[in-house]
Amino acid sequence: MSPPADLLSDLVADVDETFLFSPTGSMYDRFLEADEPVVVVAAGNEHDAERYVELPLSFENVRDRIRFGVEGAMDKDYVEDGDTVACAVGVLDEAIDAVIRTTVSASMHSGIYDLFANSRADPNVIRDVFDVAIELGKKGQKGKPVGALFVVGDAGKVMNKSRPLSYNPFEKSHVHVGDPIVNVMLKEFSRLDGAFVISDSGKIVSAYRYLEPAAEGVDIPKGLGARHMAAGAITRDTNSIAIVLSESDGLVRAFKGGKLLLELDPEEY
Numbered sequence: 001m002s003p004p005a006d007l008l009s010d011l012v013a014d015v016d017e018t019f020l021f022s023p024t025g026s027m028y029d030r031f032l033e034a035d036e037p038v039v040v041v042a043a044g045n046e047h048d049a050e051r052y053v054e055l056p057l058s059f060e061n062v063r064d065r066i067r068f069g070v071e072g073a074m075d076k077d078y079v080e081d082g083d084t085v086a087c088a089v090g091v092l093d094e095a096i097d098a099v100i101r102t103t104v105s106a107s108m109h110s111g112i113y114d115l116f117a118n119s120r121a122d123p124n125v126i127r128d129v130f131d132v133a134i135e136l137g138k139k140g141q142k143g144k145p146v147g148a149l150f151v152v153g154d155a156g157k158v159m160n161k162s163r164p165l166s167y168n169p170f171e172k173s174h175v176h177v178g179d180p181i182v183n184v185m186l187k188e189f190s191r192l193d194g195a196f197v198i199s200d201s202g203k204i205v206s207a208y209r210y211l212e213p214a215a216e217g218v219d220i221p222k223g224l225g226a227r228h229m230a231a232g233a234i235t236r237d238t239n240s241i242a243i244v245l246s247e248s249d250g251l252v253r254a255f256k257g258g259k260l261l262l263e264l265d266p267e268e269y
């Protein structure tokens with residue numbers, strides 16, 4: 001074999017599982033015909049794969065994408081601690097152009113899958129809030145960078161651990177994230193201070209909440225300020241997750257259980 005083929009065969013030698021990230025139909029069929037164990041990780045199950053992990057976001061960061069897929073597969077018992085897997089992914093493009101070998105281990109568990117699948121809030125609601133935060137991060141408000149804080153899930157408790165900074169424009173409304181008009185409203189109201197509180201099912205409960213969670217035991221990276229501290233702390237104090245757009249560095253971050261689990265650059269989406 002040629003050196004490049006050797007290199008590739010080393011990468012795929014003795015793997016327990018192959019993960020195909022957003023494969024084409026013909027690629028999936030080849031695995032099916034060869035009767036090779038395969039897990040499909042994609043935005044939809046177009047090929048009716050028997051073992052499938054749904055990707056809620058495209059995860060431009062390949063490491064995040066792989067972690068999500070592997071953690072999802074662990075959660076569904078497709079793989080277990082100690083398994084060796086080959087992940088076929090698109091790094092430079094959408095089409096698969098790389099194979100990454102890794103060993104499944106419970107210790108590498110970053111929580112990125114749990115954030116979506118095992119939170120109180122509906123996974124679609126979480127995805128919709130990410131979409132708003134990413135869009136807001138891309139465009140800002142009238143061209144200026146803007147910050148925003150969304151607390152999703154366990155809204156009753158979150159309301160108890162916060163106070164209003166201003167009138168609540170969502171007081172008598174029954175609007176949900178994901179409705180196009182709501183995204184416009186969220187963007188408009190994000191110019192002012194405080195947090196948005198969103199229920200498990202996606203109802204916008206309030207804007208302009210000042211969070212007052214207990215901050216002990218929260219371990220967030222140094223350099224992040226009060227908004228991020230409050231976001232981390234509320235997720236430790238309640239069963240919520242928090243999605244934060246930073247006004248100063250433009251990144252979108254997600255917290256759960258008092259921990260930073262995910263960092264995205266809106267410019268890459």
Ligand SMILES: Nc1ncnc2c1ncn2[C@@H]1O[C@H](COP(=O)(O)OP(=O)(O)OP(=O)(O)O)[C@@H](O)[C@H]1O
Nearest residue numbers: 147193194195210211225226227228230246247248
């Ligand atoms: N406890 C809180 N609850 C809700 N909103 C808060 C809280 N603390 C701060 N904020 C909001 O965050 C804004 C920015 O505060 P600060 O600069 O300290 O946070 P930060 O973490 O550095 O965020 P950024 O990266 O956006 O600057 C404040 O103007 C306020 O609107």
Ligand SMILES: [Mn+2]
Nearest residue numbers: 224225226248
């Ligand atoms: Mn700041």
